[in-house]
Each structure stands twice: as C-alpha cells, then as structure tokens.
Amino acid sequence: MTSRSGAQQIGIRDLKSIEDLSQLKAVEKEVWGMTDEDALPLTLAIACQAAGNIFVGAFDKDRLVGFAFGFLGREHGQPMIHSHMLAVLDAYRHLDLGSRLKQAQRERAMAMGVHEMTWTYDPLQSRNAHFNFSKLGVVSDTYKMDFYGPETSSLLHRNGTDRLWVRWVLDSRRVRDRLAGKNARVETLDAMKLLAPLVRFDPSGKPARADVAESLGRQRVSIEIPGDILEIERADMGLAREWREATRWAFCEAMKAGFFVAEFCRSVRGQQGPGAYLLQRGTVSELIPEV
Secondary structure (H helix, E strand, O other): OOOHHHHHHEEEEEOOOHHHHOOHHHHHHHHHOOOOOOOOOHHHHHHHHHOOOEEEEEEEOOEEEEEEEEEEEEEOOEEEEEEEEEEEOHHHHHHOHHHHHHHHHHHHHHHOOOOEEEEEEOOOOHHHHHHHHHHHOOEEEEEEOOOOOOOOOOHHHOOOOOEEEEEEEOOOHHHHHHHOOOOOHHHHHHHHHOOOOOEEEOOOOOEEEOOHHHHOOOOEEEEEEOOOHHHHHHHOHHHHHHHHHHHHHHHHHHHHOOEEEEEEEOOEOEOOOOEEEEEEEOOHHHHOOOO
16 A cells, blocks of 8 residues: 555646656546446547546556546536546555545646536545535535436446536635635534434434424535445445445435535544435535535
8 A cells, every 4th residue: 555655656637748748548447337338438538538528536656546627518507527436446545545636637627717526426425425515515405316327337337327417616705714624523413413404314214304494494405325336235235235225315305305414523422423415405505605
C-alpha cells in the first residue's frame, strides 16, 4: 500500500494522449467490476477529450490510479459540467485523491466560465455522502429512481441504481468553506437531536418509517442510513432492498413536499451508529445565494 507520505508522489494532471485515455478502462473495471459493455469506450473518451470535456487523472509515475471525467451539459438554462465518473484504485484511497481530483475539476470548470457542477451517487453510500456534503459542500433537490436502470454489470449496482443528483456551486461561500476544512458537523448534530427521522435505523438494523404527515409538517427532517450498506448487501440482500425502498420513499415524499438535502452527518449515535441526512424546507437558493 502506498504510504501517506507517498501522496506527494501522485501527480494530478489532465489526460491528454490516447495512451492516457486507454488506461481508463482498467481503473473502471477494478473499482466498479464493470464489463466492457458498461465501461467508457476508448473512441468516445478520445472524442470527449478533444471536444474540451474534463478528464483529470491521478498518476503514480505513468500509471493511472484514479480519474475524474466530466462533460459539458445544461441545467436551469445555464451551462454546467456533469461529473459522470470519479474513481480511485483501492490501494490509493487513503491518500485523499478523490478530493484532489474534484478540486482539479473545479479549477478547470471555473476557468471555462462554468459556475456549477453536478453528479450523481447512491444515497445509501455513507462514505460518499460524507465526502460530497461534508467535504465538498454539495446540495441536492432531485432524487432519481433507477437512474441507470434496474442494475448494471457493476457489483455495486445490484440493489437498484437510485441516485441523488447533487449540485456543486463552485465559487459559493459554502463550497469555499468546505474546501478550507470548515464543515457544519456540530450544528448538524445539534439539529438532528431535535428531529424525529422520517426513516430511522432501528435496533434490529431495519429501517423504521415515521408518520409522513407529522414529519413533513416541520421545517427540517432527517433520513438515517446504515453505516455500511455494502456489508448489508453481502450479508442480507433482502434487508438491503428494504433500506432502498424505505429511503426512496422518504426522499421522494420529502422532495415532493418542498424539502432539499442540505447536510449529511456520519455516526449520529456514537462511532458505530448510522449516518443521517438533514433536509430542510425551501429552495437551494435560500441556502446558497450564489445559485
């Protein structure tokens, strides 16, 4: 395993050559277990790169060990970058390369005059939720059911492909603060203590649903998730599906009632406890004036 001191040996740079781009597939297969059918075709990668889309890579000497790929899109009538893929090989995941790759994407997007980036992730993945909300400062007001269809070839996509569509407002004070290491963990934990979760992690490990009308009658609501959904999927796929159905219901009902996802906090009940999302009533622009 690469030591943390070895992090400085990992260079972050644009993927420019066919040789660079041809390494993408090996990383996709190792990280996600994808078949050729679902991996990014080399010819498409070459065309996307030539057309000005963002491919940044983490390189250990000449070997690609992580990458981020984003393409130009349009949302709310404005140009944005949709970051379709972010992957880091397991042996390098302790080096904070995900954060370095996202920051490199941000710099390149802002240099293009783009002020917002979007991407999707599985809301049951607590590690990704922590990274996205606590470290990067995203928000979300859109839940997409089975975004990639019922499943893909990836081992990580066997419990449906529901996704939160997140928004990263690149030069907002919120994002600048999070990138500087200022998060809202203490305030979020304080808020959580006052809330009855819409979905709660009950003592048996199952999701317990609250009364929707009562929960959504407040200004804030929380949704708890397990600490490690992949472990649950390996041990009991039926239970994992219960979590998918319960959280899908909770996010969809809350967003329909005018809530958006503002924060995520891990370990709401001690070190081994579940994590929880904090949703609040209103619009993203009330939280992030720069939108």
